[in-house]
Amino acid sequence: MVELIYGFIFILIAIILSIKEEIRLEKEILYSAILALIQLIILGYVLIYIFEYGGIVITYIMVLLMILTATYIVNSKMNAKIKENKRYNKRYMFLYISLTLLTVTFFTLMVLRFSHVVPYEPRYIIPLIGMIVGNSMNAIHLVLDKIVDHIRSNRSILWGYLALGASEFQALRPFMRVAITSSVTPMMNMMKSVGIIFIPGAMTGMILAGADPLYAAKIQVIIMWMVLGTALLSGLILCYLSYRELIRL
Known part of the structure; x- marks a missing residue:
């Protein structure tokens, strides 16, 4: 409990600065901090x-609950972003997002099951899959957000491709490339600076728990490779599944 009190000092600093500089994020900061505390204690x-x-x-x-929650979060944000578009099918997009996350999760579970990278036990599987689902969720959201903005600002280009005889998928493919690149670029930048600028979370946690630093480094590298690969894979799968819905934006 004492540790939490000391840790909350950083939140208090953020709230005080928000009030002083009239950033007006103090309520959101406090809400986020309390929500994180409640959720993590329950998770514990x-x-x-x-x-x-x-x-x-x-x-x-x-794991299934993680996937459904992540799907709901991304789909809700998309619905809010394009709520005025009546041609957009919310139920189909929910299905596509959930199928995408299920696919990358199943693939990751199979790799973990047969590679013996870590013991195939709840203690190891749940945190690793949580990282995969969480980062894939972020990648999917970035892909959808970017592709919506890109289509809206370049609709004439999209129509030009279609007028020249391109299929819906062919016309949308350049937009997909831009969106997927944008979604994985932050991860690649992080991988380029890891170990030099900062020590990532999983490795830090293992070292603090007393693990051998070299073993912690090996596990961290595997995790980052998994995160990057599944993020790109999830973006591609979603685009392949949902291009008929995306073209209507």
Whole structure:
């Protein structure tokens, strides 16, 4: 409890600066901080139960909940962004996003299961899949956000491709490339600076827990490769699945 009090000093500083500089983010900062605290404490209790008593089936159920939650978050943001477009099918997009996350998650689980990179146990599977789902969710959101903006600002180019006889997928493909590149560029930049500018979270946590630094570095590299690969894969899968909906934007 004392650690949380000291940690909250950083939130107080952010709130004070927001008020002083009239940034007007103090309520959002406080809300986000409290929400993170509640969610992580609940997660801690859930994981204690799963690690002690739960089996692989409960692990899969928790992974499915992660996927559904991530799908709902991304789909809600997309609905808010293009709510005026009646041709856009919200249910189809929810399905496409969930299928994309299911595919990359299943692929990751198979790699972890047969590669023996880490023990195939809830203690290892849940945090790793959480990273994959979370980063894939961010990548999908960036892809959709970028492709919507790019189509809206370059609609004449899109119509030009179609007028010249290109199929819907061929016309949308240049927009897909721009969106996917934008979504994975931050991850690639992070990988270029890792170890020189900062030590990433997983490696930091393992070192603080007493793990061998070289082993922690190996696991961190594998995680970053997985995150980058699944982020790009999720962007591609979503575009391939949803191009008929995206072309209507």
